[in-house]
Amino acid sequence: MNFMGSNKELLLIHAGMKRVFLSHSINVMLTPQYYTLKKEELPVKYLYQAKKIAPSLFDGLLEEVGSYEYLVYKEGEKWVFIAYNPGQIRSLLLSKGINPEQVGKIFFAQQAVEHFKAPVLLGENEALVTLDNTVVVVPQAALDEEVKPIRFTNNFTPKTGITLQGSYGSLLSMKQAIALASVFLLFAGMFFIEGARYAKGSTATIEELQELQEAYPSLQSKIQRESIADKYRSIDSKERRKREIIKSFSGLIFKGATLTSLLVNDKGVKAEFSCSDEKVAKHLMQLAKKEKFSKVKSIGSNTVQIEGVL
């Protein structure tokens, strides 16, 4: 059972093969003509470390046309480095009549080295054989006649392969897509966290409200709260007004003007001032008018009556 999902037909691609016509998707395996191999014993432990140094190992070995990517894996004590040119592979596939879209995974012959126990013939002139645990292309004339060639089958399919990311007219490369996706995911995470924090609300206000509700349970009902508030607001405004008026009357007492009566009740206020002469009375009336009392009138020559409403 293949859990890697590579149960498609495996096609061996080599220089001498004829064009094919496919109506289904396949996996392909490339012969050593289309990759560059290096095996090294390196003092590195992890794959990511080996992948990092891969480009430097091929310095001067690769053609400078196009960009290269690297497949790295461990084979016994050695690290195997395979350098390949995705552009070149794409062109090769097209030249053999294979649309890159039809290709699921691409493998390299070296990955299936354990299966090349006998030569695999490539057309009429060449063959794939294993020399020093490396898969190479040799002329068929060089093969030992006693060794029978084997057929290339799906059993050669290795566990891991590569895909030609972004090779199907894609606008973004895989790296670009991952970079963009990472940025978007980062922002999405930030927005979700911020949103969740706003959803919780300000704990300070919530706690204060809870404390108030516990301390004054009678105010929990909105109707009761409004009724109490209306009652005390009305008292507060009325009583403040009464005191303001009394205060303003005290401001009207000056030399020559004496308060002779003051009446304050729920209906309003009424005061009478006795003035020493007409001039004082006139001045008092002017001051009272400035205070905006509803009625300011003179009773007799030196008496001023002032009325106000609440």
Next chain:
Amino acid sequence: MSLKKYQNELIALLTLLLMVTALFYKSVQVSSGAKQAAEREQLVNEFKEIVTLKRVWADKKISKKLDKLKELTPASKVKWSKKGKKLTATYTGLSASELNKLTTKIMNLAVQIELLDIQKNGSSYTMEFKCKW
């Protein structure tokens, strides 16, 4: 195959959609959170206002505070009647300074003034004061 063709764009697009959704979620939470916070704050302010008003106008110690009005003038000048939460006080023969003291004190007491009647008789004053609390 067509999906595979644009898999990189799809990855970017899906994560972009996720980000937009998160942004929308955040903005909804911000607006609703702000509304709820404003409502809570208004409620807290209402509570505080009522508590303050009650503390002022339903002061349990006001009865004792009112008794000090009796002490501001000699007992002979005041007729004092306090029943339940109502007070009627009649002052006679008050000097101007006594009247000033009394009115200042009354103005600073959190009671509902029902009547304040001041009359000048010659050089002295009479004052009738009715209040409730």
